[in-house]
Amino acid sequence: MITLEEVSYSYPRGGRQAISRVSVNIEPGECLFVTGPSGAGKTTMCMAAAGILEHEFGGEKEGKITILGRNVKEYASLSEISGHVGMVFDDPEAQLIFTSVEEEILSALERRGLSAEEIESRLSSIMEVTQLTALKDRAPHALSGGQKQRLVLATTLALGTDIVILDEPTAELDERGTESIISVLKDLKAGGKTIVLTEHKFTKFRDLIDQMIVMDAGRIRALGKPGDLIADEFVKGVIFPDYSGIRDGSSHSPSDEQKPLVSIKNLEHAYGEVQALNGVSLDIFPGEFVAIVGENGSGKTTLIKHLIGLLRPSGGTVLVDGKDAGVAPVSDLAHSVGLVFQNPDHMFFADTVAEEIMFGIRNLGIPEPDMVLKKVLDATGLTHSRDLYPRWLSRGERQKLAIACVLAMRPKVIILDEPTTGLDGREAREVMEILKHLQQEGRSIVMVTHSRQIAEECTDRIITIDSGRIQSDIRREG
Amino acid sequence: MREILQYIHKDAFFHRLHPGTKIFLILVIGVITLLTLDIPVLCVILIAVLCMAFIGRVLREVLQQMALILAMSVIFILITLITMPSGEVLGYLIPGGFLPVTTGALYAGVLLTLRFAILIISFQIFVITTQPRDLVNTLEKMGVPIDYNLMFLIALRFIPTLQIEATKIHEAQLARGYAPGSGFVGRIKSVAPVMIPLVSNALARTTVLGLTIDMRGYRTRTRTPFREEHMHLLDKVVCVVIGMVLIAFLGIRVFPLIS
Numbered sequence: 001m002i003t004l005e006e007v008s009y010s011y012p013r014g015g016r017q018a019i020s021r022v023s024v025n026i027e028p029g030e031c032l033f034v035t036g037p038s039g040a041g042k043t044t045m046c047m048a049a050a051g052i053l054e055h056e057f058g059g060e061k062e063g064k065i066t067i068l069g070r071n072v073k074e075y076a077s078l079s080e081i082s083g084h085v086g087m088v089f090d091d092p093e094a095q096l097i098f099t100s101v102e103e104e105i106l107s108a109l110e111r112r113g114l115s116a117e118e119i120e121s122r123l124s125s126i127m128e129v130t131q132l133t134a135l136k137d138r139a140p141h142a143l144s145g146g147q148k149q150r151l152v153l154a155t156t157l158a159l160g161t162d163i164v165i166l167d168e169p170t171a172e173l174d175e176r177g178t179e180s181i182i183s184v185l186k187d188l189k190a191g192g193k194t195i196v197l198t199e200h201k202f203t204k205f206r207d208l209i210d211q212m213i214v215m216d217a218g219r220i221r222a223l224g225k226p227g228d229l230i231a232d233e234f235v236k237g238v239i240f241p242d243y244s245g246i247r248d249g250s251s252h253s254p255s256d257e258q259k260p261l262v263s264i265k266n267l268e269h270a271y272g273e274v275q276a277l278n279g280v281s282l283d284i285f286p287g288e289f290v291a292i293v294g295e296n297g298s299g300k301t302t303l304i305k306h307l308i309g310l311l312r313p314s315g316g317t318v319l320v321d322g323k324d325a326g327v328a329p330v331s332d333l334a335h336s337v338g339l340v341f342q343n344p345d346h347m348f349f350a351d352t353v354a355e356e357i358m359f360g361i362r363n364l365g366i367p368e369p370d371m372v373l374k375k376v377l378d379a380t381g382l383t384h385s386r387d388l389y390p391r392w393l394s395r396g397e398r399q400k401l402a403i404a405c406v407l408a409m410r411p412k413v414i415i416l417d418e419p420t421t422g423l424d425g426r427e428a429r430e431v432m433e434i435l436k437h438l439q440q441e442g443r444s445i446v447m448v449t450h451s452r453q454i455a456e457e458c459t460d461r462i463i464t465i466d467s468g469r470i471q472s473d474i475r476r477e478g
Numbered sequence: 479m480r481e482i483l484q485y486i487h488k489d490a491f492f493h494r495l496h497p498g499t500k501i502f503l504i505l506v507i508g509v510i511t512l513l514t515l516d517i518p519v520l521c522v523i524l525i526a527v528l529c530m531a532f533i534g535r536v537l538r539e540v541l542q543q544m545a546l547i548l549a550m551s552v553i554f555i556l557i558t559l560i561t562m563p564s565g566e567v568l569g570y571l572i573p574g575g576f577l578p579v580t581t582g583a584l585y586a587g588v589l590l591t592l593r594f595a596i597l598i599i600s601f602q603i604f605v606i607t608t609q610p611r612d613l614v615n616t617l618e619k620m621g622v623p624i625d626y627n628l629m630f631l632i633a634l635r636f637i638p639t640l641q642i643e644a645t646k647i648h649e650a651q652l653a654r655g656y657a658p659g660s661g662f663v664g665r666i667k668s669v670a671p672v673m674i675p676l677v678s679n680a681l682a683r684t685t686v687l688g689l690t691i692d693m694r695g696y697r698t699r700t701r702t703p704f705r706e707e708h709m710h711l712l713d714k715v716v717c718v719v720i721g722m723v724l725i726a727f728l729g730i731r732v733f734p735l736i737s
Binding site: 052056077078079082083086087089091093094095096097098099100103106107108109110111112113114115116119120137139140141155159305308310330331334335338339341343345346347348349359360363364391405406409 | 635653678698
C-alpha cells in the first residue's frame with residue numbers, strides 16, 4: 001500500500017535529520033506498529049507516509065515514497081492523497097473544527113460525493129462504532145479526552161480511506177478509553193483497512209500488530225514481526241517499561257508519633273450539581289510515595305487541586321503542612337506543595353530552561369537561587385539543556401523540566417498528574433527514578449496515574465478512587 | 479464557565495428560521511441602526527432587539543453580555559468627552575475646570591453605545607441560534623469564499639477551548655507561586671506567564687488544523703447537499719415583514735433628507 005525507500009527528512013528550521021534513511025513496505029490490510037522514545041521521528045515518519053511532507057512542508061527530502069504504487073510526487077495535492085490515506089494526529093483538539101459531534105463527522109462525509117441516503121446511513125453506523133451516538137449534539141470542548149480521540153477517529157473513518165495512520169491515539173486515555181480505541185481498530189482491520197499506528201502501549205495492541213518498527217534518533221533500530229524483535233535489549237527497554245528496583249523495599253509506614261504532612265477529612269467538592277468528591281479522608285506522611293489511581297472522571301484531579309488551594313472544599317477540611325488549604329492563598333501553599341500538571345506545555349513561557357526554573361524560585365523568594373537551580377538541573381538530568389528553549393525539548397525532557405520547575409520551589413509534597421503521558425518505557429523509568437530519589441530525600445510524592453503497573457511497581461501505597469470516593473487505600477510493606 | 483458566542487441547541491423561534499433570513503434580519507437592523515442619529519429611536523430598536531431575544535428564548539444568554547456592553551459604554555463616553563467636546567458644559571470630570579462634560583460629547587457617546595449594544599446583541603442572537611454548519615453552508619451559497627467561512631467558523635469554535643486552556647495555564651502558574659502583579663505595569667507584566675503559553679499552544683495547533691482541513695477536502699471537493707435548510711413559509715413571512723420595516727424606515731427617515 002505504502003512504501004518508503006531510504007527516506008530522509010530535515011525540517012525547514014534546520015537541525016539534524018528528523019528521520020534518516022527509513023525504508024519500510026506496508027502491505028495491504030496489515031497493521032504496522034511504530035514505537036520508540038519521544039523525539040525519535042515517529043510522527044515525521046507518519047507524515048512522510050501520508051504524503052504530507054512532500055506536499056505541505058519545505059525542508060530537505062531524500063528517498064522515494066509511493067502510495068498505492070504511485071510516487072507521492074505524482075499526486076496533484078495532499079487533497080488527492082487524502083482520498084486514500086486518512087491521518088489522525090496526536091492532538092485531538094486541533095482536529096475538531098465544528099461545534100458538535102454530528103457536524104464534525106458530517107463535514108467529512110459530505111465531501112465524498114455520496115448520496116444523501118448513504119450519508120445518513122454511514123453517519124449513524126460510524127457514530128455507533130465509535131460509541132458517539134449519545135453525544136451527537138455535544139460541543140468539542142465539552143467532551144472528555146477519550147471522547148475527543150474517538151471523534152477524531154470517527155471523522156477520519158468518515159473519509160472512507162483504505163489506509164488509516166494514527167499518531168498516538170491513546171496517549172492521554174485511561175485503560176477503558178484505550179480499550180475502546182483498540183476495539184474500533186480491530187473492526188477496521190477485520191474490514192481490510194491498512195493501519196499505521198504510533199504508540200507506546202505495545203502490550204495492549206499486541207494482538208493487532210503484524211509488523212513493528214522501533215525508532216531511535218530518526219533511524220529504524222528494529223523492523224520485523226513483534227515475536228522476532230522482543231528478544232532485543234533495546235526493543236525490550238522501549239516497549240516493556242521496567243521499573244524493577246525502584247521500590248527499594250525499605251518500609252515507609254509511618255510510626256505512631258509521626259505527624260501527617262497532609263490531612264484530609266471528609267472532603268467534599270461539588271461542581272454545580274455534580275458531586276465530584278464525596279467524603280474523602282486520608283493522611284499522607286513525610287517520605288511516602290503514594291499513587292492515586294482511578295478512571296478518567298473519578299475525581300483524582302479534583303482531589304489533588306485541593307492540596308494547593310486551586311479548588312476549595314465544599315465540605316470537610318484539608319490541612320497541608322499545618323496550613324488550612326481551604327483558605328490559605330495558593331502562593332502560600334506553594335511553599336509546601338508542588339503540583340506538576342499533566343501537560344507541561346501549560347506552563348512554559350520563558351526563553352530558556354534555566355529561566356523557566358528561576359520563575360518559581362523568584363516568585364517564592366527561595367534563598368541561594370543559583371545553587372538551587374544547579375541542584376535541580378542536576379537532579380532532573382537537564383544540565384546540558386539549561387540554555388535551550390523549553391518548547392523545543394522532547395516530550396520526555398519537557399516532563400522532566402516541569403518536575404524541575406516545581407522541585408526548585410522546595411516543596412515538602414510533590415504532586416504529579418499523569419507524569420508518564422506520552423513517554424516510552426525508558427523515559428517513564430527515568431521519571432520514576434527522579435521521583436524515587438526525591439522520596440529518599442524525605443519528600444512525599446503523590447502521583448496520579450492510569451497505569452496500574454507504575455502504581456504497583458514504583459509506589460508504596462495505592463489509593464483507588466471511584467466516583468469521588470476512596471475505594472481502597474493499601475499500604476505495602478517492604 | 480460562561481460560554482461566549484456558542485450555539486445553543488433549543489427549539490425556539492429563531493432556531494427555526496433559515497440562516498439566510500437571520501442574516502437579512504441583522505443586516506437590516508445594522509442599516510437602520512447606523513442610519514439613525516436619534517437616541518429615542520435607537521432606544522426603541524434596542525428594546526425591540528431585547529424582545530427578539532426574549533421571543534427566541536435566549537434573553538438570559540444575551541443579558542450575560544451586559545457587563546461587556548456597560549464597560550464599553552463607559553469607555554465610549556470617556557473617549558467622546560475627551561475628544562469631541564461641543565455644546566453646553568454640564569460640569570467637569572476633574573474638579574477645577576479639567577475635562578468638561580459637554581452635551582455634544584455626551585450625545586455622541588450615548589449614540590455610540592446604543593449602536594454598539596444593538597449590533598452586538600443582534601449578532602449574538604444570530605450566532606447562538608444558528609448551527610455553525612448551516613451558517614457556513616448558507617454563507618458558502620451566498621458566495622462567501624470558503625476560506626473566510628472557515629476563519630469565521632474556527633474563531634467561534636475555539637473561543638471556549640481557549641477559555642478552558644487559559645484557566646488551566648493560570649492554575650499551573652499559580653501553583654508556581656505566580657502572583658498577578660498590582661498596578662498598571664504589574665498587570666501588564668503578569669500577562670506574559672499566561673499569554674505566552676496560551677498563544678504558543680494555539681500557534682502550535684495551526685499546522686495540524688490546516689492539514690486536517692486540507693485532508694478533509696474542505697477547500698477542494700464539493701459538498702453533497704444534505705439535510706439542507708429550506709426557506710419555509712415562516713421565513714417568507716419574516717422576510718416580508720423585515721422588508722416592509724426597512725422600506726418604511728427609509729421612507730420616513732432617509733427620503734426626506736435627500737429631497
